[in-house]
Amino acid sequence: xxxxxxxxxxxxxxxxxxxxxxxxxxxxxxxxxxxxxxxxxxxxxxxxxxxxxxxxxxxxxxxxxxxxxxxxxxxxxxxxxxxx
Amino acid sequence: xxxxxxxxxxxxxxxxxxxxxxxxxxxxxxxxxxxxxxxxxxxxxxxxxxxxxxxxxxxxxxxxxxxxxxxxxxxxxxxxxxxxxxxxxxxxxxxxxxxxxxxxxxxxxxxxxxxxxxxxxxxxxxxxxxxxxxxxxxxxxxxxxxxxxxxxxxxxxxxxxxxxxxxxxxxxxxxxxxxxxxxxxxxxxxxxxxxxxxxxxxxxxxxxxxxxxx
Numbered sequence: 001x002x003x004x005x006x007x008x009x010x011x012x013x014x015x016x017x018x019x020x021x022x023x024x025x026x027x028x029x030x031x032x033x034x035x036x037x038x039x040x041x042x043x044x045x046x047x048x049x050x051x052x053x054x055x056x057x058x059x060x061x062x063x064x065x066x067x068x069x070x071x072x073x074x075x076x077x078x079x080x081x082x083x084x
Numbered sequence: 085x086x087x088x089x090x091x092x093x094x095x096x097x098x099x100x101x102x103x104x105x106x107x108x109x110x111x112x113x114x115x116x117x118x119x120x121x122x123x124x125x126x127x128x129x130x131x132x133x134x135x136x137x138x139x140x141x142x143x144x145x146x147x148x149x150x151x152x153x154x155x156x157x158x159x160x161x162x163x164x165x166x167x168x169x170x171x172x173x174x175x176x177x178x179x180x181x182x183x184x185x186x187x188x189x190x191x192x193x194x195x196x197x198x199x200x201x202x203x204x205x206x207x208x209x210x211x212x213x214x215x216x217x218x219x220x221x222x223x224x225x226x227x228x229x230x231x232x233x234x235x236x237x238x239x240x241x242x243x244x245x246x247x248x249x250x251x252x253x254x255x256x257x258x259x260x261x262x263x264x265x266x267x268x269x270x271x272x273x274x275x276x277x278x279x280x281x282x283x284x285x286x287x288x289x290x291x292x293x294x295x296x297x298x
Binding site: 015024060 | 091137140141161256263
């Protein structure tokens with residue numbers, strides 16, 4: 001079973017690939033290779049985020065899954081060592 | 085609008101605090117070529133961009149700069165953890181400490197507070213995109229200087245990542261500049277301001293030139 005840190009790293013890798021592809025696509029709007037890569041990483045990222053949400057909580061406020069308590073404010077925060 | 089994503093764009097995990105290094109790196113928060121200035125530059129300039137693609141590019145790069153601001157802040161935050169009073173003088177952090185304690189404040193390494201005078205929003209696509217390309221190079225040079233002063237691998241790793249992003253952004257801005265040029269009359273790119281003048285680019289011989297068709 002992956003640790004919190006490992007899943008976070010996986011999400012960061014997909015996010016990085018997607019962000020870099022996004023900037024590339026902004027100036028190469030018809031590049032099919034980049035469009036296909038974007039789609040591939042987008043769906044892989046979705047799975048990793050879902051696993052993170054279920055086991056460790058929200059990355060965005062609308063991902064709260066606990067009907068008993070609002071957990072969005074819980075740390076550690078991204079700039080703290082424990083989150084990395 | 086923006087939505088907060090509760091994670092860093094690239095991990096920052098620094099084992100050994102070093103207030104002296106923090107005071108050097110803080111320039112990339114609030115200095116002349118820092119991430120805050122970069123973000124505000126692009127997010128303000130985007131309104132005057134002549135094509136949808138370039139409005140999008142400035143929005144996306146301006147947004148990424150905010151993620152970089154958070155990363156540099158995380159570096160400074162972690163480098164100033166658990167400081168003892170005797171460390172403050174020893175590491176030359178006393179002059180920052182007296183005003184901000186261990187809080188994060190956008191200033192340069194020499195203590196000059198952040199100012200919007202560090203960037204322009206000229207309302208002219210060529211002028212603004214040329215500034216943007218220069219800004220990425222100046223930020224890259226600042227990261228090079230930080231790498232000359234840093235010896236901790238935990239600091240060097242995220243700084244290298246940030247340096248590399250400057251080069252990617254420089255490349256994208258160069259492409260944006262080319263996209264504007266391609267829609268102008270190549271005999272004189274500067275005959276009119278595509279961000280302001282109506283029918284600018286209409287004298288371009290190719291039908292691709294016309295901004296109104298974009």
